[in-house]
Amino acid sequence: MNTQSNTNAVVVYNFNITSDKVFDACIDPDKVMKWMFPKGDIVRVEIDARVGGSFSFVDLREGKEIDHRGEYLVIDRPNRLVFTWGIPKESSDEARVIIDIISTRTGCELTLTHELHPDWSDFASQTEQAWRSMLEAMDTTLN
Template sequence: MTSFLFYKKEMISLNTQSNKNAVVVYNFNISSDKVFEAWIDPDKVMKWMFPKGDIQRVEIDRSVGGSFSFVDLREGKEIDHRGEYLEIERPKRLVFTWGIPKETPDAARVNIDIVSIKAGCELTLTHELLPDWSDFAPQTEQAWRNMLEAMDKVLS
């Protein structure tokens, strides 16, 4: 299998002063290719992202420098989660920014690392929290864990 590695060359404003990271490790009984694809395929993202919410729209430009928008409905308000892909190394690594521009111009960074194991793959998600959000690491980890469990159900 051929692996492609892409990196974004220009610098963007990211959180570099994070006090704490939210880290989740999750084992899937499916291939790393399928798990990786679930992150960048709009139809799949619609099925697992925000399992307790009401996802309205998913737009993805799956290239380095490309952006995404995941809009979910919460208490009657649309929340637009936006980001930009910084690294794409299929099927091992995906790095992107993550933010809600209506709430703050700052963007956090999320690293997805996927390693093939005997029974499938192990995914490690590291969300580099913005300093103002560092106290929310446990809630952030639980939210990502819920989404990964929903992804697992969709892919299994």
Template sequence: MSMNAESHAYARVTRRFDTSPERVFDAWLTPELIGRWMFGPAIRDEEIVKLTTDARVGGAFSYVVRRQGEEIDHIGEYREIDRPRRLVFTWAVAPDPIDSSRVVIDIEPLESGCALTLTHELAPEWADYTSRSEAAWTRMLDTLAAMLRQDAP
């Protein structure tokens, strides 16, 4: 599916964190952490089957969860990894193409903590889904913030 920028639908969420940009950034690439804030019982009624990341540009990830007895595989490929400022990856649910949509994470250091802006670029036919996408990412980022507070040294 070729996506031209003019017709994209965008879901955008910004959140402040009272922890370092590095800790926020690393939470996106570490399977043990991903399983505590992006997927699993902390977020919704599901169990984690297997989370794998190949955290390099061109590397892929696969997050397999089980919901109501059904296995769902979230897949994507890392396009930019600029720790701790920017992370870009594609996002899809198998068997859709691995680049069905794109997620851009920008992290800006603040005097205390950092601000993260997430932009999920969806294909035009998913335009009606942007508010659901924003709600889902907001819930995940809230869970991430709570986890990082809990783990604070």
């Protein structure tokens, strides 16, 4: 994995629910099915939520299955989740996603940092919007 990155896509989102519930929504396959890729058609979610475990999120785009895969590097419930992110059939490039969650008086604040591979740095804004849409869908699903 190339860990050098030119650009990070960063999204900060505030939830009115506990950090435990938000964290669990990131690793529970049934919950992920409800919020991941809200503008697409999610077909399948497989999650082995342990350090060294992997995930596969498959969505349907223009009749083609896109398999987003990664490996969990850090699982520190309910504060931090770190994993790799890539689409192996499309590119061997891999990114790293870091999710930090802190409790607040009214719920929690999630900061998602997607460390983009240098070849994908032009897509930072688009990546931020995609994650923001997914976090909004998660919020709707959990409330």
